[in-house]
Amino acid sequence: MSAKATVSDVARHAGVSAATVSRVLSGNHPVSGATRTKVLRAIRELDYVVNAAARALSGRQPRTVAIILTDVSAPFFNTVARGIERQAAVEQRLCLISSTDGDPDRELAVVSMLREQNTGAVCLIGGVRDTPEYRSRMAALANALHEADSRLVLCGRPSPGPDLPVTVVEYDNEGGAFAAASHLLSAGHREIVFLGGGEDTTTTGRLAGVRRAMAAYGLELDPAMVVPGALVRRFGYQATKRLLADGPAFTAIFGCDDLVAAGAVAALRDAGVDVPGQVSVIGYDDLSPAEDVYPALTTVHIPHDEIGRTALRLALHRDDPDLPAQHVVLGTHIVVRQSVAPRLP
Numbered sequence: 001m002s003a004k005a006t007v008s009d010v011a012r013h014a015g016v017s018a019a020t021v022s023r024v025l026s027g028n029h030p031v032s033g034a035t036r037t038k039v040l041r042a043i044r045e046l047d048y049v050v051n052a053a054a055r056a057l058s059g060r061q062p063r064t065v066a067i068i069l070t071d072v073s074a075p076f077f078n079t080v081a082r083g084i085e086r087q088a089a090v091e092q093r094l095c096l097i098s099s100t101d102g103d104p105d106r107e108l109a110v111v112s113m114l115r116e117q118n119t120g121a122v123c124l125i126g127g128v129r130d131t132p133e134y135r136s137r138m139a140a141l142a143n144a145l146h147e148a149d150s151r152l153v154l155c156g157r158p159s160p161g162p163d164l165p166v167t168v169v170e171y172d173n174e175g176g177a178f179a180a181a182s183h184l185l186s187a188g189h190r191e192i193v194f195l196g197g198g199e200d201t202t203t204t205g206r207l208a209g210v211r212r213a214m215a216a217y218g219l220e221l222d223p224a225m226v227v228p229g230a231l232v233r234r235f236g237y238q239a240t241k242r243l244l245a246d247g248p249a250f251t252a253i254f255g256c257d258d259l260v261a262a263g264a265v266a267a268l269r270d271a272g273v274d275v276p277g278q279v280s281v282i283g284y285d286d287l288s289p290a291e292d293v294y295p296a297l298t299t300v301h302i303p304h305d306e307i308g309r310t311a312l313r314l315a316l317h318r319d320d321p322d323l324p325a326q327h328v329v330l331g332t333h334i335v336v337r338q339s340v341a342p343r344l345p
Contacts, residue, residue: 005046014042022149063120065093065312068110070126072099074231075287076257076304077125080155083308084123091316093120102126104134111141115148121167121315123153123308127200135160142166151315155307157201159327167318168327169311173202176300176332177209180282181254183298183334185217188343189252189280194226195239195264196256203228206256206284224248231256233289236263244271251279251343258283262293265339269294276341286335295338303330 007025011018016035023031024039031039065088069077085095096119100107107124114122122145128134138160142152146165159168184192194210197203211221225248229235236255240263243250255261261283268275275281275295283290283299290297310328317323 009046010039010042013046014038017147019147019149063093063118064096065091066110066114066117066119066122067095067097068107068122068124069097069099070102072097074126075259075289076285076302079287079304080125080308081123083305083310084155084312085308086305087309087312091312093316100126104128108137108141111145111152115141115145115150119150121151121153121312123155123311123315124157125155125308126157127202128157129199130158130201139164151318153311153315155311166326167311167315169307169314169330170328171302171307171330172332173205174209174212176284176302176334177206177254178213179209179332179334180284180298180300181210181213182216183336183340184252184254184280184282185213185219187252187280187340190217190219190343191248191250192221192225192252192254193243193247193250194221194254194256195236196227196229196231196260198228203256210254222248225250229260231260233259233263233266236260237267238263240264240267241271244268244273252340253279253281255281255283258285258287258289258297258299261297261299261339262289265293265295265297276339278344280340280343282340290335290337293339298337298340299335301333301335303332306330 007018007021011021016039020031020035021039024036065084067081067084069081071077081097088095098110100110111122142160142164145152151167153167155169156171159166181192194207197206214221227239229239236259253261253264255264261281265275265281268279273279281297283297286299286301290299307330314323314326318326
């Protein structure tokens, strides 16, 4: 019997879940005395002790932590991943990194594979299109990982639903955009272009923040002033050139991220437009491009490293009653530099 018994066999015999059996075997998570006794009795009766001990001896190395990025070259994703990796080092865990290139089917396939690899946590970084299908499939994966004594961790994206075994660490995306747009409005700007982004949750939150700020001033954002596109410097440059040639009049640009805003600044300068004397530009993320462009970008700071560290710490210690809830929203704030000035009369 010992050669054939599995964790599932022990779980059925003890009347508990496979995840509970795994917790008893690993000794890394709290289990009640009565439950532990039932599991150990089932292990003895099924002669599972020898196999479990062999696995424990061969698997003393820290379990892996998986990081799944939308794009491995994107600074935003990399800085959050760095926070996860730093916390993994503290936890004596190894990191495995994979990329999906924005393909939701690829993301789901990778998560499905990882649940079979004894992965302690699967961390997803990057915006998504928040559809009912996405929520349904991710909820199923969250439950599957939970049954495998693992954890689905979402960094900077919403939970797929309530009451799911998932760790979510977000940042105040809409609030940051509201503060940034309010900064432009308080400087007298009314003709503000929202540049970059698509239909993902990151963009929709930032656009909602801009609209809310304008509404507070009794204004509406003209649809013609919303120019979607890739979150890359080239798009910001080319879109700004088109706006200068054919677009509506504007005195400020809200870049959906710092790369887009950096491209906009370059295009304005190449066209002989003074920044911020004639056109103000604001970014979002507070990554290295914000300080490298001239003039340095006023932008919204996101606590990238803290997002990664907090997410993994909560996931790996999810049974610790002294830690906060498994859904945390971190704050954002404006970093004022030189790219915003009062609107000319």
